[in-house]
Amino acid sequence: MYEPSPEQLPKNIEAEQALLGALLANNKAYEKVSEFLSAEHFSDPVNAKIYEIVSKLISKGHVADVITLKNYFEQSNALDEVGGYKYLIKLADSATPLTNAEYYAQFVYDKYLRRELINIGCDIATSAAKEDIDSEAEQQIESAERKLFDLANQGETSKGFINFSEALNDSLNHIQSAIQRGGKISGLSTGLDDLDAKIGGLNDSDLIIIAGRPGMGKTALGTNIAYNVAEYMARDKTIAPTKRGVAMFSLEMSSDQLASRILSTVAQISGYNMRIGKIDNAEFGRIAAGVREIEETPLYIDDTPGLNINAIRTRARRLKRNKGLGLIVIDYIQLITGTGSKKSEGNRVQEVSEISRGLKILAKELQVPVIALSQLNRSVESRDDKKPQMSDLRESGSIEQDADIVMFVFRENYYLKNNEPVRRETETPEKFQQRHDHWEERCKETANVAEVIVGKNRHGSTGSVHLYWNGDYTHFNNLAKSENIPQQVGA
Numbered sequence: 001m002y003e004p005s006p007e008q009l010p011k012n013i014e015a016e017q018a019l020l021g022a023l024l025a026n027n028k029a030y031e032k033v034s035e036f037l038s039a040e041h042f043s044d045p046v047n048a049k050i051y052e053i054v055s056k057l058i059s060k061g062h063v064a065d066v067i068t069l070k071n072y073f074e075q076s077n078a079l080d081e082v083g084g085y086k087y088l089i090k091l092a093d094s095a096t097p098l099t100n101a102e103y104y105a106q107f108v109y110d111k112y113l114r115r116e117l118i119n120i121g122c123d124i125a126t127s128a129a130k131e132d133i134d135s136e137a138e139q140q141i142e143s144a145e146r147k148l149f150d151l152a153n154q155g156e157t158s159k160g161f162i163n164f165s166e167a168l169n170d171s172l173n174h175i176q177s178a179i180q181r182g183g184k185i186s187g188l189s190t191g192l193d194d195l196d197a198k199i200g201g202l203n204d205s206d207l208i209i210i211a212g213r214p215g216m217g218k219t220a221l222g223t224n225i226a227y228n229v230a231e232y233m234a235r236d237k238t239i240a241p242t243k244r245g246v247a248m249f250s251l252e253m254s255s256d257q258l259a260s261r262i263l264s265t266v267a268q269i270s271g272y273n274m275r276i277g278k279i280d281n282a283e284f285g286r287i288a289a290g291v292r293e294i295e296e297t298p299l300y301i302d303d304t305p306g307l308n309i310n311a312i313r314t315r316a317r318r319l320k321r322n323k324g325l326g327l328i329v330i331d332y333i334q335l336i337t338g339t340g341s342k343k344s345e346g347n348r349v350q351e352v353s354e355i356s357r358g359l360k361i362l363a364k365e366l367q368v369p370v371i372a373l374s375q376l377n378r379s380v381e382s383r384d385d386k387k388p389q390m391s392d393l394r395e396s397g398s399i400e401q402d403a404d405i406v407m408f409v410f411r412e413n414y415y416l417k418n419n420e421p422v423r424r425e426t427e428t429p430e431k432f433q434q435r436h437d438h439w440e441e442r443c444k445e446t447a448n449v450a451e452v453i454v455g456k457n458r459h460g461s462t463g464s465v466h467l468y469w470n471g472d473y474t475h476f477n478n479l480a481k482s483e484n485i486p487q488q489v490g491a
Helices: 013-025 027-033 045-059 066-075 084-093 101-129 137-152 164-180 193-199 218-235 255-267 271-276 281-294 309-322 348-366 378-382 398-402 412-417 429-446
Strands: 207-212 246-250 299-302 327-331 370-375 405-410 449-457 463-470 475-478
Touching (some): 013 045, 013 101, 027 045, 027 101, 137 309, 193 449, 255 271, 255 281, 412 429
Parallel strands (some): 246 299
Antiparallel strands (some): 449 463, 463 475
């Protein structure tokens, strides 16, 4: 097994010295290299210490040269530890007028990455060689991919403490983004104006739950949002390549079924008619045009059944690294399996808690919004008022706890159609007809209206928004302002 000694690890002391010399000769060069280079990337501890102090002096607005470094190290009784005054002079003399600091910084950083790759490789080999019943091969693969992902995205994850000023700058950037979008949202647009206005769009690191009973359209809403975002990413070339992509994990429906749904929406042709082949030449032409329109959309579907949270995390990391990633949609939480840990074994509530927490960690780690669909328990069906509540979230209160936003899809028309009035024994024909006529009128009024109830919003207010719903195309859209929003009528 290859285990190199520290002397055999990749390094280039001359490049480190040339870089430090260039920085001492021209402090302005630090602005370019500081974006990606830190003291830990140096192989020589002495050079690392000197770079650390150079960074500190320049960041505070001081001049970093041989004299200021000498004074600093003398005051801290560390001058001998960094090679003395002669070594500082040697560094300054190593720079020439044509020295390219950025080139040497990239060289130093590349050697650091190679050292880390060797260390990770040795750790993987050592771990794989151990016969440990508590560490399965799949877990070792996930751990290896996580380490490689963290290395590839050095500085983006596991950042540790940051200065409050940096956090304030990030906050200011979000505010500026909101201003540029007309003062409406700071995150990605769902494509649904009223919903954007309520939740502020889809923001990085947020876990967003879309919940509903079967038949309410939660998969359709999640798919619509995923496509709307991906379609926007395809058009807006200002979006960074690393953020241009939508991952949809469909644990229930196959990828071709989801693609058919999206195609039905784009071509405005009934999904049912598409499935049975009941389409004419004109409609087929619209389908072909729809395919050409959306085939370059950066939407990636993984329909592998029974994925666990570790597999989802691993595949999302891989997609971000290889293609780019700005949004994750998962359909749905209850179909995700646990990691098989002893803590959650045999306890589904504990398992769902582990899953919901894992999704929130995934959103923060990859700095993307994560939309997770969720089933509701059956208690909704036993109530006269069918509108869902937070307590209806199935299997675990941790979903509510971990989520930044929880919203419920509710279509009154679904329940109305399944509850046609029946004549009561003591009811006159006229009275019954009146009730039946009112029921029919109500069915018509609610046929194309869906309600999204925002039950939790960590960043703003809760409440309801109404959307247009077309069941033939499984499509949610903005509700025209001229349309009357039906008010729910009591029993």
